[in-house]
Amino acid sequence: MKQVKLKVTLLDVTKDSIDLIYASARQCYSKLSASEITKNRVPLYKKENFIKKVVSSGHESITEHAKFTFSVEGISRVTTHQLVRHRLASYSQQSQRYVGFDDIPYIIPPVIKNNKKAQRYFLDTMKQVENAYKELIKIFESEAKNRETKNQDVRYILPSCVETKIVISMNCRELLHFFRLRCCARAQWEIRNLAREMLKICKKKLPAVFCEAGPKCVQLGYCPEGQFSCGRYPVKR
Numbered sequence: 604m605k606q607v608k609l610k611v612t613l614l615d616v617t618k619d620s621i622d623l624i625y626a627s628a629r630q631c632y633s634k635l636s637a638s639e640i641t642k643n644r645v646p647l648y649k650k651e652n653f654i655k656k657v658v659s660s661g662h663e664s665i666t667e668h669a670k671f672t673f674s675v676e677g678i679s680r681v682t683t684h685q686l687v688r689h690r691l692a693s694y695s696q697q698s699q700r701y702v703g704f705d706d707i708p709y710i711i712p713p714v715i716k717n718n719k720k721a722q723r724y725f726l727d728t729m730k731q732v733e734n735a736y737k738e739l740i741k742i743f744e745s746e747a748k749n750r751e752t753k754n755q756d757v758r759y760i761l762p763s764c765v766e767t768k769i770v771i772s773m774n775c776r777e778l779l780h781f782f783r784l785r786c787c788a789r790a791q792w793e794i795r796n797l798a799r800e801m802l803k804i805c806k807k808k809l810p811a812v813f814c815e816a817g818p819k820c821v822q823l824g825y826c827p828e829g830q831f832s833c834g835r836y837p838v839k840r
Contacts, residue, residue, distance in 0.1 A: 604726075604733045607677040607708045607766045609793075611800040614770065616808050620669040624775075624812070625650040628657050628665040651811035658812055666775035666812050673801060676768045679710040682793040683769055689781055693772040699765075700755040703740065707733045708766035713792065729762075736760055771801075775812050778805060783819040788833035 617623060625645070626637040633640065657665060687694055709729055715721045736757060743753035773781065778801070784790065785798035805813040819827060825839040826832040 604729055605706050605708050606711055609677040609796055609800065610675070611797065611804065612674040613671065613804050613808070614674050615672040617669040617671075620775075620809055621647065621650050621654065621811060623668050624654055624665050627668050628654065628662075631665075654811040655814065659815065663776045663779060666779065667777075668774070669809070669812075670772055670774040671778060671801075671805060671808070672770065672772040673804070674768070674770055675797065677708075677710065677766060678769065678797060679764050679793060680767050681710075681763045682791070682797065683767055684763075685791065685794050686769070686771070686797070689773070689777065691774070691777040691780075693770075695770040697768040699758040699761065699767075703754050704733075704736065704765075707736065707761070709762075709764045710766060710793065711764065729764075732760060732762060775805075775809065779813070779816055782813075782816045783822070787818040787820070787828075788835065789828055789831055 622641055626640040629635075629640045630637040654665075683694075683696060707729065711722070711725060715725050739757045739760065740753055743757065782798055782802050782805075785794050786802060787795070790798070802813065802816060805816065815821065820836040823839075824836065826834075826836045827839060829838060832838045
């Protein structure tokens with residue numbers, strides 16, 4: 604049994620994203636094709652300024668041509684169940700059917716970790732689950748006919764806090780949408796932490812697109828959450 608922490612690693616980003624997005628956007632207003640536009644020598648800062656202008660005006664379709672791929676570890680299945688609701692993305696998640704555990708990795712919520720009594724109860728329960736998991740594995744390993752299916756059935760005893768690993772690919776437009784929802788103070792704490800780590804990477808790699816990205820109140824200038832507002836921005840009346 605071991606507590607793990609969130610780790611987000613950039614695996615891949617579309618090559619020459621700025622050139623690709625710029626040419627795609629320019630073609631909308633030009634007689635030239637995107638392939639011809641890419642041959643023109645335009646300073647990087649001009650490309651970036653043009654992209655910022657187009658994106659800030661709300662024309663985000665041009666950003667769909669570029670995508671990011673992240674490796675995420677130290678995340679619970681509570682959060683991956685929320686994550687996969689963002690359907691304009693691709694996911695590859697570690698399988699509990701094929702991957703068993705010697706020491707069950709888990710994520711503990713801050714509200715429980717910061718309460719000694721709650722933390723003790725949580726850890727005691729996790730220890731009981733881990734012991735039961737190992738005993739069930741032993742039982743079915745001794746039965747040849749059930750050996751191949753032991754993980755897929757024994758995993759039913761595992762709680763939602765168990766760590767999983769997942770690869771996420773999203774185009775830039777979907778990432779902008781993801782950040783609007785999941786960087787919000789009202790988002791569940793774990794997926795909010797994930798979104799913030801992803802946003803840091805995106806801002807560093809592609810600032811022309813993500814320089815103003817974040818919770819929806821940042822773009823709107825007001826909070827649309829009504830009575831649930833965190834108070835960062837005024838509520839629209």
